Amino acid sequence: MLHGMSFSVSHGEALLVRGENGIGKTSLLRCISGLQAPKSGSIELSQTLAYAAHVDGIKGSLSVMENLQFWSHIYGGSNPKPALETYNLSDFAQRPAGNLSAGQKRRLGLARLLVTGAKLWVLDEPTVSLDAKNVLLFLRVLKDHLDGGGAAVLSSHIDLNIKMKAIDLINFKALKSDGNFEFMELLE
Amino acid sequence: MALTWKLSSYWDKFWHLANPKVFMGWSSRLLPIIIVMAAFCLSTGLIWGFFFTPDDARQGSTVKIIYLHVPAALVAINGYLLMFIGSLFWLIRRQHVSVLIAKATAPIGMAMTAIALLTGAIWGQPMWGTYWVWDPRLTSFFVLFLFYIGYIVLWSAIEDHDTAADLTSILALVGCGFALLSRYAVLFWSQGLHQGTTVTISDGVQQERISDVFFQPLLLSMAGFCLLFLALLLIGTRTELRARRLKMLELREQML
Amino acid sequence: MIKLFWRDVTLAVRSGGGFGLALIFFLIVVVLVPFAIGSDQIMLSKVAPGVLWLGALLACLLSLDRVFGLDFEDGTLDLLATSPIPLEGVYLAKVAAHWLTTGLPLTLAAPIYGLLFNLDFEVRQLLFLSLLFGTPALSLIGSFGSSLVLGVKRGGLLLSLLVLPLYIPTLIFGAQVARSAAIGQNFEVPLVLISIVSLITLAILPFAAAAALRINLR
Numbered sequence: 001m002l003h004g005m006s007f008s009v010s011h012g013e014a015l016l017v018r019g020e021n022g023i024g025k026t027s028l029l030r031c032i033s034g035l036q037a038p039k040s041g042s043i044e045l046s047q048t049l050a051y052a053a054h055v056d057g058i059k060g061s062l063s064v065m066e067n068l069q070f071w072s073h074i075y076g077g078s079n080p081k082p083a084l085e086t087y088n089l090s091d092f093a094q095r096p097a098g099n100l101s102a103g104q105k106r107r108l109g110l111a112r113l114l115v116t117g118a119k120l121w122v123l124d125e126p127t128v129s130l131d132a133k134n135v136l137l138f139l140r141v142l143k144d145h146l147d148g149g150g151a152a153v154l155s156s157h158i159d160l161n162i163k164m165k166a167i168d169l170i171n172f173k174a175l176k177s178d179g180n181f182e183f184m185e186l187l188e
Numbered sequence: 189m190a191l192t193w194k195l196s197s198y199w200d201k202f203w204h205l206a207n208p209k210v211f212m213g214w215s216s217r218l219l220p221i222i223i224v225m226a227a228f229c230l231s232t233g234l235i236w237g238f239f240f241t242p243d244d245a246r247q248g249s250t251v252k253i254i255y256l257h258v259p260a261a262l263v264a265i266n267g268y269l270l271m272f273i274g275s276l277f278w279l280i281r282r283q284h285v286s287v288l289i290a291k292a293t294a295p296i297g298m299a300m301t302a303i304a305l306l307t308g309a310i311w312g313q314p315m316w317g318t319y320w321v322w323d324p325r326l327t328s329f330f331v332l333f334l335f336y337i338g339y340i341v342l343w344s345a346i347e348d349h350d351t352a353a354d355l356t357s358i359l360a361l362v363g364c365g366f367a368l369l370s371r372y373a374v375l376f377w378s379q380g381l382h383q384g385t386t387v388t389i390s391d392g393v394q395q396e397r398i399s400d401v402f403f404q405p406l407l408l409s410m411a412g413f414c415l416l417f418l419a420l421l422l423i424g425t426r427t428e429l430r431a432r433r434l435k436m437l438e439l440r441e442q443m444l
Numbered sequence: 445m446i447k448l449f450w451r452d453v454t455l456a457v458r459s460g461g462g463f464g465l466a467l468i469f470f471l472i473v474v475v476l477v478p479f480a481i482g483s484d485q486i487m488l489s490k491v492a493p494g495v496l497w498l499g500a501l502l503a504c505l506l507s508l509d510r511v512f513g514l515d516f517e518d519g520t521l522d523l524l525a526t527s528p529i530p531l532e533g534v535y536l537a538k539v540a541a542h543w544l545t546t547g548l549p550l551t552l553a554a555p556i557y558g559l560l561f562n563l564d565f566e567v568r569q570l571l572f573l574s575l576l577f578g579t580p581a582l583s584l585i586g587s588f589g590s591s592l593v594l595g596v597k598r599g600g601l602l603l604s605l606l607v608l609p610l611y612i613p614t615l616i617f618g619a620q621v622a623r624s625a626a627i628g629q630n631f632e633v634p635l636v637l638i639s640i641v642s643l644i645t646l647a648i649l650p651f652a653a654a655a656a657l658r659i660n661l662r
């Protein structure tokens with residue numbers, strides 16, 4: 001259980017959540033995205049958000065393009081092509097997503113964030129299974145997103161070479177039990 | 189104004205009783221009384237009914253199984269209703285005691301349904317010449333039995349207590365609707381062999397349908413079954429509460 | 445929502461596990477019935493409407509755990525829950541897709557399978573009608589069950605245990621419509637009743653299923 005947390009993220013800001021395995025990073029991010037309810041306290045959001053976690057929700061029998069098109073329609077229909085180009089996936093557009101490698105799938109999952117058009121990204125370990133080159137690519141995309149007035153809350157176990165606020169969950173009285181939060185606030 | 193104030197204060201007092209600690213307190217004091225009363229009502233009602241009532245002119249001595257059959261059926265149906273109420277209050281008020289009452293009701297209700305079905309079958313053999321007929325009343329009871337099983341199985345399948353409580357409560361609410369729907373569907377499906385309800389307390393004409401000689405011990409054994417149900421329910425709920433406490437303590441120990 | 449519906453339909457068609465298997469299962473049940481009951485033609489045509497209804501109902505159960513199960517495992521359900529679509533809408537889209545890939549093929553197949561039992565044209569017509577109005581309820585109830593057992597490992601058997609009792613009213617009215625021609629009753633009343641069951645489930649279950657999904661995603 002996490003106690004006494006209070007933080008806010010506004011436009012152009014990113015917040016990095018750090019901490020040991022099992023301390024509650026994922027639970028915190030799921031609370032922010034509304035999948036869990038905090039035990040007490042409040043989460044205030046002024047924007048639509050896009051959530052991305054360890055598993056990307058990619059359907060293997062749909063093509064890469066179809067996967068992205070689906071999510072762009074759900075979020076109001078932006079063109080998926082630029083997102084594919086950004087993450088160097090254009091060559092695979094018509095391939096079944098099931099044939100992609102783990103890293104490519106991850107990139108497809110991250111490209112999904114771009115087609116949502118959401119201002120706030122909530123990312124749980126976005127760099128897992130990306131190689132060094134693609135981590136840099138992701139950071140560049142993240143920076144563009146922030147420069148364009150977006151915001152992000154993310155957790156990562158590796159250091160990300162980008163200027164952002166960070167909270168270490170170890171600094172709070174962090175007792176893990178059922179993954180709910182005693183008090184938490186997120187203002188955008 | 190004064191009335192509303194009074195009502196709301198009773199309402200608060202009522203919920204105060206559902207506080208786990210308070211519940212353990214009053215239930216431990218009440219339990220012996222209920223057990224004694226249940227034992228008295230059941231033994232008197234059943235002995236009176238079995239040995240000191242005349243045989244029915246038409247049905248012979250088999251009629252005496254009524255002293256088990258009717259009370260069990262009564263409790264079985266109202267048990268499901270109680271499960272519905274307990275689940276509803278859990279979803280609204282998040283009182284652990286109310287959902288644990290629902291949880292403790294299920295196995296008792298299921299056993300009562302089974303008793304009603306079995307005694308019915310034993311009664312049916314000499315009366316209708318068959319252990320089982322697909323009569324609406326019998327069939328509805330079988331359906332009720334299935335609903336109890338579904339609820340119990342869902343409880344046992346989910347590990348996390350709160351998740352299980354939430355999901356079984358949703359199932360109980362939806363299931364209650366479907367149980368009613370099934371009841372009317374079954375009525376539509378077949379017109380039955382089972383005699384109509386002979387024990388109606390409210391309309392005051394029961395003398396015409398079932399004579400006093402049978403009715404008085406029956407009433408006593410009905411009270412006995414209700415008290416027995418209440419006693420088992422309190423024991424069950426107390427066990428569930430203790431099990432939950434134990435789990436919490438274990439969890440705390442792990443964390444330290 | 446419509447996009448989600450089409451995506452589910454596409455997935456079911458491409459993975460091949462959806463409606464193809466249910467239809468084959470249904471056919472096998474139908475073929476097994478004479479072995480159990482005997483080859484007496486009159487007897488068979490008497491029980492056929494009920495047997496066909498029961499077979500369609502059981503075939504409907506087969507694909508239920510996939511309704512939410514697959515999306516839960518690969519994280520899609522998390523993403524859908526955080527998307528602008530309400531979970532009630534997600535449920536309805538998935539029910540519609542399940543019905544189109546399972547309920548509708550079964551409805552179309554039943555009158556054809558009825559030929560194996562020498563059923564009259566009128567009876568087969570009623571069978572089709574009753575399934576057309578009844579299978580939506582089967583999909584709605586089944587998908588609700590699927591949302592309940594999401595977090596349970598190997599929940600398939602549990603799902604059947606929970607869903608089958610809830611299928612009773614639908615089965616009673618549906619089979620009654622199909623049998624009514626044979627037993628000389630009018631079919632309008634049970635047909636109206638089965639439509640009512642479908643409508644009631646449509647009105648209530650989206651909320652119950654969405655609540656169950658939210659609880660399972662916690």
